[in-house]
Amino acid sequence: MHTDMTVQSIAKETATIDLRRRFHLGETLIRSFLFFCGAFSIFTTVGIVYELGKEALLFFRNPEVNLLGFFTGTKWQPHTGMFGILPLVNATLITTTIAMLIAFPLGLAVAIYMSEYARPKARRVLKPVLEILAGIPTVVYGYFALTFMTPLLRSIFGKDVVDIYNMASGGLVMGILILPLITSMSEDALAAVPHALREAAYGLGATKLETAVKVVLPAAISGLAAAFIVGISRAIGETMIVAIAVGAGPNFTFNPFKGAETMTGHIVRISGGDLSYDSIDYDSLFAIGLLLFFITFGLNLVSQRIVRRFREVYE
Amino acid sequence: MRSEAPGTGLTPYFSGNLPGRHRAARIWRGVFQLATILGMVVLALLLYTVINKSFGLVAIDNKINPETLAVNGVPIEALDKDSLVSIVQNNVSQGKFRQLEREKPMAERSRDEVYGMVIEDVVQPKDIIGTWTLVDSITRGAEITAQVQREHPNAVIKFTSWIDPQFVSSPQSSDPLKAGVRTAILGSLLTIAITILVAFPIGLGAAIYLEEYARENTLNRLIQTNITNLAGVPSIIYGMLGLAIFVRALEPLTSGAIFGVTDATTANGRTILSAGLTLALLVLPVLIINGQEAIRAVPNSLRQASYGLGATQWQTIWHHVLPSAIPGILTGTILAISRAIGETAPLVVIGASTYITFDPNGPFAKFTTLPIQIYQWTSRPQGEFRNIAAAAILVLLVLLLTLNATAIFMRSRYSSK
Numbered sequence: 001m002h003t004d005m006t007v008q009s010i011a012k013e014t015a016t017i018d019l020r021r022r023f024h025l026g027e028t029l030i031r032s033f034l035f036f037c038g039a040f041s042i043f044t045t046v047g048i049v050y051e052l053g054k055e056a057l058l059f060f061r062n063p064e065v066n067l068l069g070f071f072t073g074t075k076w077q078p079h080t081g082m083f084g085i086l087p088l089v090n091a092t093l094i095t096t097t098i099a100m101l102i103a104f105p106l107g108l109a110v111a112i113y114m115s116e117y118a119r120p121k122a123r124r125v126l127k128p129v130l131e132i133l134a135g136i137p138t139v140v141y142g143y144f145a146l147t148f149m150t151p152l153l154r155s156i157f158g159k160d161v162v163d164i165y166n167m168a169s170g171g172l173v174m175g176i177l178i179l180p181l182i183t184s185m186s187e188d189a190l191a192a193v194p195h196a197l198r199e200a201a202y203g204l205g206a207t208k209l210e211t212a213v214k215v216v217l218p219a220a221i222s223g224l225a226a227a228f229i230v231g232i233s234r235a236i237g238e239t240m241i242v243a244i245a246v247g248a249g250p251n252f253t254f255n256p257f258k259g260a261e262t263m264t265g266h267i268v269r270i271s272g273g274d275l276s277y278d279s280i281d282y283d284s285l286f287a288i289g290l291l292l293f294f295i296t297f298g299l300n301l302v303s304q305r306i307v308r309r310f311r312e313v314y315e
Numbered sequence: 316m317r318s319e320a321p322g323t324g325l326t327p328y329f330s331g332n333l334p335g336r337h338r339a340a341r342i343w344r345g346v347f348q349l350a351t352i353l354g355m356v357v358l359a360l361l362l363y364t365v366i367n368k369s370f371g372l373v374a375i376d377n378k379i380n381p382e383t384l385a386v387n388g389v390p391i392e393a394l395d396k397d398s399l400v401s402i403v404q405n406n407v408s409q410g411k412f413r414q415l416e417r418e419k420p421m422a423e424r425s426r427d428e429v430y431g432m433v434i435e436d437v438v439q440p441k442d443i444i445g446t447w448t449l450v451d452s453i454t455r456g457a458e459i460t461a462q463v464q465r466e467h468p469n470a471v472i473k474f475t476s477w478i479d480p481q482f483v484s485s486p487q488s489s490d491p492l493k494a495g496v497r498t499a500i501l502g503s504l505l506t507i508a509i510t511i512l513v514a515f516p517i518g519l520g521a522a523i524y525l526e527e528y529a530r531e532n533t534l535n536r537l538i539q540t541n542i543t544n545l546a547g548v549p550s551i552i553y554g555m556l557g558l559a560i561f562v563r564a565l566e567p568l569t570s571g572a573i574f575g576v577t578d579a580t581t582a583n584g585r586t587i588l589s590a591g592l593t594l595a596l597l598v599l600p601v602l603i604i605n606g607q608e609a610i611r612a613v614p615n616s617l618r619q620a621s622y623g624l625g626a627t628q629w630q631t632i633w634h635h636v637l638p639s640a641i642p643g644i645l646t647g648t649i650l651a652i653s654r655a656i657g658e659t660a661p662l663v664v665i666g667a668s669t670y671i672t673f674d675p676n677g678p679f680a681k682f683t684t685l686p687i688q689i690y691q692w693t694s695r696p697q698g699e700f701r702n703i704a705a706a707a708i709l710v711l712l713v714l715l716l717t718l719n720a721t722a723i724f725m726r727s728r729y730s731s732k
Contacts (some may be wrong), residue, residue, distance in 0.1 A: 034528060037520030038535075041603070044596055048552060049561035083730045109350035117347060128723070130382045133358055135719055136652075137657025140361070140708050147701060176357050183354075197479045207667050209340035230547065237549020238662035240686075244693055252360060264551050264660070271554075271664045272633050277563060289555045293548065300547040304540065 052293060055286030062280055070287070076250035076266075078281050087252040088288065091167060091260035095242060096235040098256060099178055103231055106175070107182030108224065112184070115190040116212045134180035142244030145173035148243060157257065165247035165259035174241050180230045189223020190216055226303040233299035236290025237292065239264040263288050321687030329691030360439035365712070369477050372452040374444040374463045376470040391433060396426040399433050406437040434529070442492065443699045444470055478706035486672045487683070496707050498671050502587065502634055502682035503656055505675055509591025510655055513720075514598050515648060521599075522644075523608030529611040562665050571679030575608040585666040588678040593661050598651045606645025641723055649722040653715050659686035685711045717730035 010059055030220015039149025059065060066083040110130075113121055147266070149169040154162045162168070193216050201211040261269070267285050275282055385391060386398050395404075400421050404412055413423075415432065424432075444467055447459055452474060463472050485495030521542070529535040566584035569592070613636050621631040637644075645653045667687045675682045683691075685707060692704035 024627060027627055027629050031528060035518045036522035037517045038524035039531065039540050040517055040521060041538060041545055041600065044545060044599070045541055045558075046561060048548070048556050051556055055559065065393055076433070106350050106353065109347045109356055113351045113599075114346035117344060118351075127356060129355055132719070133354065135653060135657075135715060137659065137686055137711065137715070139657070139659040139693075140365070140712070141687050143689065143701075143704060143708060144361050144364055146693060147368065147705075148360065150410075179354060207336050207340040209343045210336070213343075233547055233550075237551065239549065239551045240690065243660070243663075244690065264549065267551055267555070268660055268663050271558065271666070286555060286559075293552050296547060296549055296552075297544055300544050304543060 048293060052192050052286050052290040055283050056290045058278075059280065059283035059287045062283070063279065065284075069073060074252045078284060085263075085291070087250040088263045088266055090252060090254070091242075091246065091250075092236055092262040092264070093253070094256055094260070095171040095174060095222060095246060095262055096232060098168060099174035099235040099238075100228075100231060101173025102172055103178040103235075104228055105181050105225070107179050107231070108186055110179070111186035111190055112185045112212055112217075115187050116208065116216065130180045130183055133176070134184075138177060138238065139244070140238040141173050141177050142241045145169045145241055146244035149173050153257070162257040163247075163259045165245060167246050167260055168256040170242045170244075170246035171256065173245065174235055174238055177238065177241065178231045178234055181234060182227050185227035185230060186220075186224050188212045189220040189227065192223065193219045222306045222309055226307045229299050229303040229306070233296045233303070236299075237270055237296050243268045248264065263292050267292075289293060332709075340608050355702040365705045367448045367450055368427075368702050369709055370449040370452070371475065371477075371702070372447040372456065372459055372472055373470045373475045373492075373699075374446075374459075376442050376467050386709060390583060391430070394425075394430075395481045396708065398427050399426070399429040402433055403429065403437060411436065420629045443697075446475075446699050446702050448625050449618065449632045470580060477702045478709050482703070482706055486674070487670060487671075487688070488672065494703055496685060496688060496710055498674060499683050499685045499688040499707070500710070502667075502675050503686075505587050505678070505680075506594060506662075506682065506684060507652060507656055509678060510594040510598060511648075511652060513592060514595040514602055514651075517595075518599050518602030518648075519606055521603045521634060525603070526607050526610040527628070527636065542600050544604050546604060549660075550597055550658055551660040551664060552655055553593055553597040554664030556596065557589060557665045561589035561592050569679075571617075574679075584681050585681065587675055589665055590662050590667060590682065590684070591678070593665055596656045596659060597658065597661060601651045601654065602648060605651060606640075606644050609643025609647060610636060612643060613639050642728075646722045646726045648680045649718055649725075653718040653722075656715060656718075657686055657711065659684075659690050662687055663690065673697050685714075 041171040058072070060067060065083050069087055070083055072086065073082060074086045075082040075084050076087050108277060110126075116127055118126065146169070149172055150162070150166065153166070153169055154164075155202055197215055197219055198211050206215070233284075241266040242262045246265055247261055249259065249261055250266065251258060251260040267288055270281060270285055331627040386394060386402075391399070391402070403415070403421075407415075415436070419428075421429070446461065447455075452460065460472050464468055482495045483500070484497055485493060486498045487496075488494040525535065525539060525542075529538070561569050562584040569584040569586050569589040571586070571588075602690050617635050617639065618631055621635045626634070662684055667683050671681060689704050689711065690708045692707065695701075
């Protein structure tokens with residue numbers, strides 16, 4: 001600003017200049033706008049809890065519904081006034097379990113391979129493949145489940161054992177969907193283990209496997225646990241695969257080759273049809289949604305706790 | 316821990332065990348490698364399934380054999396106008412007939428015009444007898460052709476590519492041979508445009524606030540934790556939020572009523588605007604987290620140099636921090652956007668229409684998007700809809716691949732600098 005000033009004039013001016021922090025209107029406005037942007041996420045969360053809570057409250061106030069029946073009933077038949085969420089929760093748990101049985105061991109194995117074994121060149125190929133897998137829309141996985149996995153299962157186990165819509169096919173493909181997520185989180189956790197630990201193990205004569213399994217894995221255990229929990233949360237919230245391949249009717253069964261409907265699948269099917277506002281069907285969706293939100297939000301909080309503890313170990 | 320016992324065969328223990336340990340190491344190495352290869356195989360299988368369904372033989376038969384339309388032994392070529400009109404009336408749906416009447420009343424049409432109508436609307440609509448996958452078509456082509464000709468002597472069998480320029484450029488139709496994804500692509504693009512317009516400024520602003528302004532206090536920690544958590548909330552929950560807020564509570568805004576848009580076809584807030592805003596909420600956490608990472612990567616010396624020259628905080632951010640963070644921010648944005656393009660569940664919940672044959676004409680139009688189209692076609696029981704679903708998946712994957720390639724290219728180009 002004062003480009004053509006001589007040294008003396010600057011010196012003279014500094015004697016009289018006010019060195020206190022000046023008030024910039026523009027800076028303050030920008031700062032407030034940016035704060036608003038940051039706080040916007042709070043509004044989103046409040047909005048979710050408020051809107052879901054409001055409609056869910058209407059649902060539970062309905063004389064046809066009682067809270068105990070909601071959590072313990074084994075039939076979800078809105079037209080006969082039976083609102084037991086167990087069939088939906090049960091299907092969600094079964095598909096999630098199948099998905100995690102696939103995704104966690106495989107994801108962990110891939111992560112160990114990438115972080116402990118693979119040469120940089122191999123990693124340069126593998127990383128993009130995993131990123132592509134992670135970037136494929138879930139509706140495509142749903143298509144894959146219905147047109148590839150289901151016929152495969154039916155040809156292996158027989159057509160009378162495996163239904164066209166079944167939980168096993170959806171769960172298996174969901175495992176593939178979650179695999180890249182678990183791999184990248186586990187790999188981060190393994191990579192964060194200091195190299196000195198590995199070198200010490202090698203120095204004692206341990207093989208590569210022993211180093212990886214007995215030294216690196218235990219050191220990264222909290223990061224791996226976080227990956228496991230985030231994987232579960234993702235599987236519970238996954239929608240399109242189950243909507244396409246798992247079935248279209250709440251069904252309380254433990255047989256993975258039968259069709260059933262998960263919480264997310266039910267929400268999509270009902271809201272995809274003609275749904276009138278303020279009906280009990282509409283409100284019931286929000287009760288399911290609220291439960292879903294609390295489960296996934298809770299799981300995410302737990303995983304963050306674990307990661308924070310993990311960070312304290314090495315910093 | 317047997318080695319603790321002094322002098323008791325320490326060497327035999329190790330030499331005895333060493334081959335076993337090495338074998339275990341080799342086996343497990345193989346297992347880890349196998350798991351990795353499995354990941355690649357699955358990706359290949361997925362692409363194989365989609366491509367296999369996108370091309371292949373189709374057997375088509377005329378819905379009506381022209382010979383059966385003959386009246387009292389007179390073939391349709393020789394029939395008079397009145398008989399032809401009654402043929403049309405008997406063989407097309409009432410709605411279609413009314414539509415034809417509206418275009419030009421039957422009484423005003425010449426005999427040849429009506430004859431053309433019979434051929435076009437009665438004889439030519441096709442029935443698909445069967446479709447076969449690419450691999451089947453190549454390996455058992457002759458066998459399939461022979462079988463079809465035995466069962467349907469009049470059927471035409473031909474090799475079809477379900478994905479072709481006509482598929483991309485034509486609107487939706489209930490006839491899988493004519494259906495296309497034009498309306499869906501336009502719907503996707505318009506929705507994403509709104510998402511970017513809303514989410515990018517807010518996301519960038521939040522990232523700047525959290526990285527440059529926020530002090531370490533309870534409120535800011537809460538904001539940060541909250542953003543991380545929101546990134547993990549299932550997309551369907553955002554759909555329900557969008558349904559409750561944008562579709563219902565803000566209906567006058569999202570249906571365009573307060574702007575004087577009173578198009579009967581855009582009823583009740585289930586519009587492109589609602590969809591775009593819902594997706595904006597969905598991608599915001601991801602955008603913020605990506606933006607924060609990019610801003611954090613800017614070296615502090617840059618900021619200190621700027622402050623040292625007397626710049627204000629905003630001047631420092633605007634002139635120094637943002638320019639060097641922008642490649643990272645844009646890369647993250649493209650990745651987040653490509654995630655939003657593939658989102659299906661929230662849009663199904665807020666009620667994207669599934670059958671639209673006209674182009675969406677603005678933010679207050681009803682709409683469908685590519686993933687929704689895929690979902691709809693996949694859920695149909697008829698096999699031929701699976702074929703066009705596969706073709707639509709190819710279109711979607713090409714779109715996403717282009718976006719991702721751009722992001723990866725940008726990342727490698729700027730990270731090498």
